[in-house]
Amino acid sequence: MDMRVRAADILPEDEEALLIGRVWSKQKDGPCVVLLRQERLLDLTTLAPTVSMLLELPDLPKHLHGKAYEDLGPLEAYLDGSAGDLLAPCDLQAVKAAGVTFADSMLERVIEEQARGDASRADAVRAKLAPVIGDSLRGVVAGSEQAAKVKALLQDMGLWSQYLEVGIGPDAEIFTKAQPMSSVGCGQRVGIHPMSEWNNPEPEVVLAIRSDGVIVGATLGNDVNLRDVEGRSALLLGKAKDNNASSAIGPFIRLFDDAFTLSDLEVARVSLLVEGRDGFVMTGESAMSAISRAPSNLARQLLNRNHQYPDGAMLFLGTMFAPVKDRRGQGQGFTHEVGDRVEIATPKLGRLVNWVDRSDACPEWQFGTGALMQNLARRGLLQG
Template identity: 80%
Template sequence: MTCIALTSEMILPHEPEALLVGRVWSKAQDGPCLVLVRNAHVLDITPLGPTMSALLERQDLVATLQAGSFQNLGSLDSFLDGSAGQLLAPVDLQAVKAAGVTFADSMLERVIEEQARGDASRALEIRQRLAPVIGDNLKGVAAGSEKAAQVKALLQEMNLWSQYLEVGIGPDAEIFTKSQPMSSVGCGAEVGIHPISEWNNPEPEVVLSVRSDGTIIGATLGNDVNLRDVEGRSALLLGKAKDNNASCSIGPFIRLFDDRFTLEELGQVRVSLLVEGEDGFQMTGESAMSAISRSPANLAGQLLNRNHQYPDGAVLFLGTMFAPVKDRRGKGQGFTHEVGDRVEIATPRLGRLVNWVNRSDACPPWTFGSTALFQNLARRGLL
């Protein structure tokens, strides 16, 4: 597998003043550290935490980070080239949740998966048949609105209603567990595709960081790696389609909201996707957050409320903006990953998340969980 060298210039947001927090494995500290990224250097803010979930609960966090002076662990480039350590996902004890079917294009593709029963060879024919009907009706429809109810009635009359459309434009969002706390991988790591899958894809998404009280405090990028053939066979296989070794990537850093970057501005970003294979295959795309069918605040409110709490906070994938359909293995076969693919998910305001695709059973196994984290922090005198 060929991996290009990553640099700080490649992965950082285009705005030098962005307030970025994350996690690294530091060789010098022999463990995970919470970090503030400033001027392409990695500053140790672990004493403020010592876990990311605890750090993000601080009400004075933005002011403390803006005014504070912290130990320099080295340049960001030294963590990207491995000499000082490596980047980790910028989350630890938080619940890792995801919202599904929140963009019109992905709604249509989920219906196609359902109709195809996981058979990629049938997708093109079904797409050509359904897109002019379902796709046109979904354009500009706000979830839970009167217009959405009218579309539902119309599609039911045509026998085209689907469980995916119910969560896509109905009153209740699909919120599911993407992966377990501590299991996500970070920028520069391998992402895993289960070896049983022959039809799968990256899902480029914006990811919210949410405090235990429901306050949305920042955002990052994520890859909700998905097995289309597995979920297409049955929606009840969602766990097998979504939660596998290294199947969740988050990063590179959480950008905290401040007077330079707000939740409202997040709603206007455009997210790009690039997939490049060792076979010379290339696929690109770009989508706008403004096309989402539910607001980020609405989705966060459906995630965390009086009926459902997350005392360690949560991160919430906001849904994929599109499902790749460019043919790869043959005409009408659509897109699927191959081992060695480089996947880049980017937006100028949040940076660039880069990963390489491997089989989930070939990616490094997940061994550092919550128990290991607390043992490590205790040994270092941080608890």
């Protein structure tokens, strides 16, 4: 595959954005925490050896503005591979995800369940359910009195589902998407399990959350979904989600500051573009304002007195839509093909670009926590 991206194509429109990332540096022979400044990467590893530790620093933006750090070279050199590779902008954080947080994708989850993972049945199920469930769900705030009334109505009609329970009920679905450091970065291949014949990208906003629950920034993510596998049984969620290269995050974490706040994120519009080698093109755009639970609510449901993440967490906020455009034939809906180029974008966070391959054809994930600790120790970066 011709997998090339350029710096100008993936960066936010705002040149003053405070962007934190992670690269594999050939010069340093290991991963480095970096700050992007004027399309050059500055090494923050002496300030904090991991992104997780960096985000725990109080008043982090003050540590970054106007300070001099070692220059590791232009971002372009990590996109073309000459100086290293651009990695996912997180490391030791737990990678978690919230499910069924948007009405349209909520409906598609119910369709998967009713179709038992059979894409050929999806159109018929959609035609039956969409006029009833779709209209009922739009504008409903999860956990509200109105949501309880909708639940009672749908139960009376025999249409209640486990997906609707977590979609509009009081308790959000929060699951483990991937292991720390297993997510791939911008410009890398994203994996589809070879057992799947019905799958799609899930374009999402991803929160960067400190161990104390404070949301410090955000980025973009692709929470790849195997619709046939999860549709067969919700108990296959782990197999459908936590596969080699199935989690993509990037390109950078944009830190909150005076120019970018959680309020900006809540009104963002996120676009999706899929381009296949077969000439297939699919586009879409959705608004974060349509989410059924506020990002802050999802963060509190993730991290609280009953659930702790001492290295922080990256939280996918849920997909805004599930693509249904026919690809392999009428009524078959959308599914990925090897070689698809997937682009997820919003102006204030930039653009996450990945290419689709089978998970058993993507590079194996081998650099785990033990390898990271050994690498940092060898480089003298774990001194107290």
